[in-house]
Amino acid sequence: MPRTRDRAATRARPDACPGAWRRHDAADGALARFRPVGGATTAAELRLLAGAATLGGSPLELTSRGSWQVRGLAGSTADDLADALRADHPDALLDVRGRDIPCGLLTSPRSTRLDGASAQVATALRGRTDVPGRLLIALEDRGAGDVSGQGADITVILVARPGDHTLDGDPTAALLLDGTDTGLRHPDPTALALAAVDAFAARRDTAWRVRELDDTTRGAVVADVRDRSDAVVVLPDLTPATADPTALGPRDDGTLEVLPRLGEVDAATAAALVGLLLDGVTLRATPWRTLVLRGLDDPAAAARTLDGLVETDPASRWRGLSACVGAPRCARSLADVRGDLAAAVESGHAGGTVRQHWVGCGRACGTPGGRVAVIEALDPDESLGYNMGASGGREQQRGIYRTVVRSGRVTG
Numbered sequence: 482m483p484r485t486r487d488r489a490a491t492r493a494r495p496d497a498c499p500g501a502w503r504r505h506d507a508a509d510g511a512l513a514r515f516r517p518v519g520g521a522t523t524a525a526e527l528r529l530l531a532g533a534a535t536l537g538g539s540p541l542e543l544t545s546r547g548s549w550q551v552r553g554l555a556g557s558t559a560d561d562l563a564d565a566l567r568a569d570h571p572d573a574l575l576d577v578r579g580r581d582i583p584c585g586l587l588t589s590p591r592s593t594r595l596d597g598a599s600a601q602v603a604t605a606l607r608g609r610t611d612v613p614g615r616l617l618i619a620l621e622d623r624g625a626g627d628v629s630g631q632g633a634d635i636t637v638i639l640v641a642r643p644g645d646h647t648l649d650g651d652p653t654a655a656l657l658l659d660g661t662d663t664g665l666r667h668p669d670p671t672a673l674a675l676a677a678v679d680a681f682a683a684r685r686d687t688a689w690r691v692r693e694l695d696d697t698t699r700g701a702v703v704a705d706v707r708d709r710s711d712a713v714v715v716l717p718d719l720t721p722a723t724a725d726p727t728a729l730g731p732r733d734d735g736t737l738e739v740l741p742r743l744g745e746v747d748a749a750t751a752a753a754l755v756g757l758l759l760d761g762v763t764l765r766a767t768p769w770r771t772l773v774l775r776g777l778d779d780p781a782a783a784a785r786t787l788d789g790l791v792e793t794d795p796a797s798r799w800r801g802l803s804a805c806v807g808a809p810r811c812a813r814s815l816a817d818v819r820g821d822l823a824a825a826v827e828s829g830h831a832g833g834t835v836r837q838h839w840v841g842c843g844r845a846c847g848t849p850g851g852r853v854a855v856i857e858a859l860d861p862d863e864s865l866g867y868n869m870g871a872s873g874g875r876e877q878q879r880g881i882y883r884t885v886v887r888s889g890r891v892t893g
């Protein structure tokens with residue numbers, strides 16, 4: 482039996498995922514996490530988040546679930562931030578009652594077609610205490626090939642209706658559980674996603690994720706979704722997208738995708754982004770730690786505005802690279818992983834090919850979904866790893882690392 486199922490069977494506590502009000506105590510103070518609905522973040526929200534992060538002494542951070550993370554908060558500052566964010570209703574970080582959505586909700590960032598469904602799913606989930614924080618839901622537009630590769634538990638993809646070979650008709654929604662096509666199809670993506678959440682919540686026992694269910698329970702969840710939603714069943718034929726759909730730079734469709742190095746958005750970058758969020762321009766945070774601006778009249782000009790603050794070149798070596806916070810901000814870390822990763826990129830020893838996530842210990846916080854090489858710091862007394870000098874050699878002592886290839890796991 483897989484280890485995750487053993488863990489679920491013996492688990493007696495609720496998950497401890499941080500949120501807007503339930504903060505995590507880190508070495509550098511309280512850490513609060515905000516889950517934007519489908520990554521949607523307004524100018525006012527970004528301004529508030531970046532301001533609080535600056536007060537906390539760290540940049541605002543993007544997570545592997547397309548969430549925002551603010552570090553180094555004092556208790557009263559954190560409360561003030563949450564209060565200010567709920568005043569920004571009806572936009573989505575917190576609603577007018579201060580309620581966060583209980584789990585991650587990803588939506589194709591470039592498309593507007595699923596914005597309504599995303600908001601409806603979020604509204605239905607707010608206040609649900611039976612939905613574990615580790616659950617991840619993804620809504621993908623037809624042909625987008627983006628969020629379905631992020632290792633979500635519940636993925637709804639818009640596809641052509643059975644028998645429609647023209648791709649011109651209205652799409653239908655398909656359900657994947659833990660990346661496997663269930664064959665269930667329903668005209669309403671919101672109804673299908675919520676039926677899947679309800680069926681999982683009813684049968685999960687102590688499981689936090691669909692992958693922790695045994696085959697019998699998974700089958701029962703699928704049957705339950707069909708009963709709850711009246712979905713039709715077709716031959717399963719869908720596979721998830723690639724794990725890294727990053728497409729940096731401006732596009733003719735009015736979008737611009739940019740990559741803040743290490744998912745860090747500092748005050749100057751936040752200010753520049755806020756300056757662009759005018760007149761119908763919207764911002765989406767992605768789980769591959771980029772930002773997508775939509776509705777731009779001149780995406781190339783916007784890219785020039787952000788030049789030097791974020792990566793906009795499709796060939797950037799920073800593409801596909803991420804790291805946990807590491808030392809000194811995490812007391813468990815065995816190395817300054819962000820400093821070591823930056824040094825490795827600078828020296829040409831990291832970036833440009835394989836997706837990598839650098840971590841300061843075996844917890845591997847923030848590991849993105851899909852196939853990724855996890856570069857894990859080891860205790861310096863262990864000699865089996867390799868030393869990452871500042872120029873990739875051994876002349877400057879940095880962390881000792883080993884590589885573990887992982888697939889499909891999303892942590893943190």
Ligand code: SF4
Nearest residue numbers: 805811814841842846
């Ligand atoms: S992976 Fe380890 S070192 Fe990195 S943030 Fe998590 S607990 Fe800290």
